[in-house]
Amino acid sequence: MKKAVKVRLYPNKTQQELLQKHFGATRYIYNRSLALKKYAYEKFGTNISASRLIKRLPILKERHPWLKEIDSQTLQQSIRHLDEAFKHFFRRVKKGETPGFAKFKSKKHSKQSFQYPQRVKIDGKKIYLPKIGWIKAKGLRDDLVGKIKTVIVSYEAYRYYASILLEIEAEPVKIKRASIGIDMGVVYAVTDSEGNHHKIEDFSQGYQKELRKLERYQKALSRKKKGSKRYQKAKIKLARQHKRVSNIRYNFLHQISHIYGENQAIVEDLNIKAMTKSAKGTLENPGRNVKAKSALNRKILQNGWSLFFELLEYKTNHNLIKVDPKYTSQTCSRCGYVDKNNRITQSRFVCKSCGFTINADVNAAKNILARGIHGNNARQQPKAA
DSSP, X not given: OEEEEEEEEEOOHHHHHHHHHHHHHHHHHHHHHHHHHHHHHHHHSOOOOHHHHHHTHHHHHHHOGGGGGSOXXXXXXXXXXXXXXXHHHHHHHHHTSOOOOOOOOOTTSSEEEEEEOSOOEEETTEEEETTTEEEEEEOOOTTOOSEEEEEEEEEETTEEEEEEEXXXXXXXXXXXXXXXXXXXXXXXXXXXXTSOEEOHHHHOTTHHHHHHHHHHHHHHHHTSOTTSHHHHHHHHHHHHHXXXXXXXXXXXXXXXXXXXXXXXXXXXXOOHHHHTOOOOBOSSSBOSSHHHHHHHHHHHHHHTHHHHHHHHHHHTTTOEEEEOOTTTTTBOTXXXXXXXXXXXXXXEEEOTTTOOEEEHHHHHHHXXXXXXXXXXXXXXXXXXX
């Protein structure tokens, strides 16, 4: 069983310089390898394998001596990541999906990272990174035991982090209840079939305040002259606020997914990417209700539905069922009658057939539960005329 933990790093000045060199070097190798692969394919119709590119690294080190300061395995991992990107590209092409061709990495990107495949050590509150040395870390618990598989070092919001993947002994999953239906919402991020509602504000009362600060910092940055010292200060302040909001959301989703981790969870099979697509349209065919759709998209993304499903997947030990979301909010969970007018308001559901009254989100969660237990078409009837 694998377990991941992310810790904050506190490198000294010399270590910061070495880390930045690693970010730059791994980015350089990635971009150079991508350019070479593109050239070989466009010119000769051939593909250069990852192993061939890795064999070229000693030659590059002779040409560019500064690469000798960088850990060799991090450079090799950069090439392997590129190889994985190409494999995913061809897989998506084969399946008829949107391919998403590999892109060149920019040093201006808000997040920089590189990966160690091995040789990382942990001792108390310190972590050892090859070619960097022992670095103070915050978040290393005493109960953090297991074999270190990989470590990704990242630079986010002008701070350093290490994401550690551990191989630990699998623990048996204790099932409290056979199954539970979960409905994703806007007002409440999560509602279950037992009538429980959860939103970020319940776990962090200052969340809305942090969002308002984020908006204020965004406006402040837009008023600064680009490239000035004040612009750079405002940029750092905004990046750190983004990270703070992200951490609050991540903590909320971890806690909620932990609540349902001992259940057989049943959720809607939602295409979140399509749901949050911009409604702006084009000059020839402009969209309608753009402002309202933008606000809805923002709320969905703030509630972190995609991440919640990912966390729920591994916390239930892959005991997650996804069902067709069609008509779950219009169907009466008691009699199965389907009518869009059943949902009187955002929160109130009153069946036009049997008069059953219930919270709309709880009703949807009950329908999701029924579909998971009895099959995707459970209790679906023709829509009312």
